[in-house]
Structures are given as C-alpha cells and as structure tokens.
Amino acid sequence: MKSPQVSTVIIALVFAGLAFFLFSLIEPTQTSVAIAIFIAAFVAPLIGINHSSESSTSDDVKTLYVGNLPYRANEASVRELFSTIGQVHSVRLMKDKHTGKRRGFGFVEMSANDTDKAVEALNDKEFQQRTLKVREAKERPEKEAE
CATH class of the missing domain: 3.30.70.330 (RRM (RNA recognition motif) domain)
Incomplete structure (x- = not known):
C-alpha cells in the first residue's frame, strides 16, 4: 500500500472535520451523506487517490x-x-x-x-x-x- 502524501492527509483531515461539523448540524435523515463524506475522507489517501495535477508522471x-x-x-x-x-x-x-x-x-x-x-x-x-x-x-x- 502506498503511503499517503502529507497534502493528501491534510485534505482528508479537513474534509473529515467538515463532515463531522455538518454531521452535528444536519437532520438525522441526512446523516448517511455526512457519514459517507467522513469515510471517503479517510479512505481516499489509503487507496492512493491523488488530487494534484501531476498525477502520473x-x-x-x-x-x-x-x-x-x-x-x-x-x-x-x-x-x-x-x-x-x-x-x-x-x-x-x-x-x-x-x-x-x-x-x-x-x-x-x-x-x-x-x-x-x-x-x-x-x-x-x-x-x-x-x-x-x-x-x-x-x-x-x-x-x-x-
């Protein structure tokens, strides 16, 4: 498994914090969307999704x-x-x-x-x-x- 880059981890943590914040504000019917965002924020760096423009040199x-x-x-x-x-x-x-x-x-x-x-x-x-x-x-x- 590839180790995530620092910038990817920071982006993931920002999204996770945002998802957690939204989770506490929204109605219970929309909690599944917030949970999905929260999970994706932590899974993306682990599977090697690269958000930079120089993805495959x-x-x-x-x-x-x-x-x-x-x-x-x-x-x-x-x-x-x-x-x-x-x-x-x-x-x-x-x-x-x-x-x-x-x-x-x-x-x-x-x-x-x-x-x-x-x-x-x-x-x-x-x-x-x-x-x-x-x-x-x-x-x-x-x-x-x-």
Missing part, C-alpha cells in the same frame, strides 16, 4: 536503448545530445563489472512524447565518430527464483 516516461556509443562518451555528453530532441529524465551508460570500463551502450529515459522524435533523429546518426543505434528499450525478463 512515471507513465509519461519511456526508455530508449542507445547502442554503438563511443567508449569515451559519458552521461553528460549523451544527455546533451538527447536534450536537443526533448526532455531527458535520466541517462545510464553500462560498465563492465570487473574492469569498470564502458561497454558501448546505455539507456536514456525521456518523455514519452519525445521518444519517437529521438529515434527518428538519432538512429543511424554519427556521434563522436560512431554510428548510433537508437530504439525503444525492451523490458528485461524477470529472473526466476530458484
């Missing part, structure tokens, strides 16, 4: 695979390249576990609206004397527990 991000990168390229240079196309959220360049040297590929997380433009603009384009391979990353299959 993680759904708006896609990951691109970037292959054939020059070994001298670093995260900053790759970020700068992809930033010319759209909003970059993160850059991860893969390294060999034993030597620590770059392996010539990585992943760039971008706004979903910009990924198609990035693939079109940068796939098969030269970057630091190497021809990049850019495509949408595939989901990594989960390892089975043995």
Whole structure:
C-alpha cells in the first residue's frame, strides 16, 4: 500500500472535520451523506487517490536503448545530445563489472512524447565518430527464483 502524501492527509483531515461539523448540524435523515463524506475522507489517501495535477508522471516516461556509443562518451555528453530532441529524465551508460570500463551502450529515459522524435533523429546518426543505434528499450525478463 502506498503511503499517503502529507497534502493528501491534510485534505482528508479537513474534509473529515467538515463532515463531522455538518454531521452535528444536519437532520438525522441526512446523516448517511455526512457519514459517507467522513469515510471517503479517510479512505481516499489509503487507496492512493491523488488530487494534484501531476498525477502520473512515471507513465509519461519511456526508455530508449542507445547502442554503438563511443567508449569515451559519458552521461553528460549523451544527455546533451538527447536534450536537443526533448526532455531527458535520466541517462545510464553500462560498465563492465570487473574492469569498470564502458561497454558501448546505455539507456536514456525521456518523455514519452519525445521518444519517437529521438529515434527518428538519432538512429543511424554519427556521434563522436560512431554510428548510433537508437530504439525503444525492451523490458528485461524477470529472473526466476530458484
């Protein structure tokens, strides 16, 4: 279960206080409405209802695979390249576990609206004397527990 954000809890408490106040003022026939508001105010944060306008930014991000990168390229240079196309959220360049040297590929997380433009603009384009391979990353299959 997600932990509620502070602003959501405050909103819930305000609604709960308002519902309780109304509960004490209204006629008995309308108490069920006040009770429903009171319950909803406490249940909403627990089920993760988000009242902010930025409700799901993680759904708006896609990951691109970037292959054939020059070994001298670093995260900053790759970020700068992809930033010319759209909003970059993160850059991860893969390294060999034993030597620590770059392996010539990585992943760039971008706004979903910009990924198609990035693939079109940068796939098969030269970057630091190497021809990049850019495509949408595939989901990594989960390892089975043995």
